Amino acid sequence: MGLIAVAELAAAQGATTTALGLAACWPEAEVVPVVVECDPAGGDLAARWDLSVRPGLAEAGGAAAAAEQPGPAALDAGTQAIAVAGRTVEVVCASLGGAEVAPALAVLAAPGSKALAAPDGWVVADAGRLDPHAPTWALLAAADCTVLVARADLEGLAHLRARLDALAGSLAGPIANRAIIALAPGTYTVDKATDLLRAAGVEIPVAGPVGRIRPVSPDPLGWRGKRALGAWHRLAAAVHAKALTGPPLALTAGAADTKELS
Template sequence: MHRTVALFSLGGAPGVTCAAMALAAVWPGGAGAVLVEADASGGDVATWRRLQPAPGLTGLAAAARHGGASADLAAHTQTLPGGLAVCHAPVTADRAEGAVRLVAQNPGVLASADGAAVVLDLGRLTPGAPASALAARADEALLLVSDSLAQLRRAKEASEALVRSLPSLRTVVVGGSGSVREIEGALGPGVWGRLPADERSAAFLRGETNPRKPHHRPLLKAAARLAGDLADGADRAPAPVPGTPPPAPEPTGVHT
């Protein structure tokens, strides 16, 4: 089934783009997933992977400007070595913000004709930003937060407003090694689990290295478990309302 998953942070650079790339690269099923870099502050993928300016988000935004009736998401992607289809954002904020705004106003252009899932890299989400509308329309919204006191406190303080606008919200903790149950008790949104801090996987995703068996790396393995949970959507409880007792952790295989 076609699904749209939005990843974002509230700040602190927890590695949203690398996480989104990993999630899209290991998405289960024959159709796989398309990565759409919809970061209004400017994209990284084109620079990392030395992509041509087009096709990409700028062309998709142009299709959105004309109503998007005949838009084909696949026509606005480039394929990375290994097969991941990417619709990358312009590298500068002035161009990226306008493109994201047009796509957010015409989200139908994100429909994948072949049934592939769409993984949205929204970067840092700010109130009222165009990407907020994309997050609200996604089937799944994932808040990535670093395992640091400052970032966890920020997520806690934002949880009530986030859950109101993103009822499908789940939190993914990046790095750290403590008990996810403790973090789940401290935060409003339900916590899925952890993505490990894995610089070798990040370097692979950026195109800097080519390790043997990259899918055996910790980040890619954890991303595969997350993708499996999101793809089937089975037995997922809704995000709790802030102030209510947190649910028990989900059996994703990454809780500690």
């Protein structure tokens, strides 16, 4: 099993939503990844889902610091359960200000730590926006797959291309080789976005577009909801394949896949 890092190269591209969507639609029927908020700018889950930030990342970091050899059990100290698209997902929330993120990551993602490497499960880490000196680079270096989120429109792809150029040194090598670009809803299809990025010299595989994830019951979602949910399942399958084997699955997505879940 392993670690998936979800990051964005510009603000408000949808990293947190993507992390939740991946966990809710993970292709292993008996395994639901734990979502851990690691955004240095602070977390969104507690506010969006009416949760407390305690227990959360601070408690998980404290449990890891107290352990002689930090392991996956450290995350148990900070998890809460929410229902996402009919599936129960455990999340580790960070506070709005994110003051605890850097200290917690210093322990959870330290060399030799296995806190984010569950032997029988997966962790999806929401790394937020990537900056040159962000404390989340250790997550990307250790991740089996890095998901870079960008809106599927001209502005979103322009930001992505500019930031990829600025962070070329940091994103080079193993991180780029095990990365996927996930498109948030916009005006472009995956084929159009892929063509534009390849013309700009970006060779990272592109997947999506996907919609928003809302708390829903296990009852049928209706045809629009099911179709939108299918886009999340395809993205999760591509990330899963990339994490296990390297090459992503071929993805196709029509305009209908960009609709929100109802």
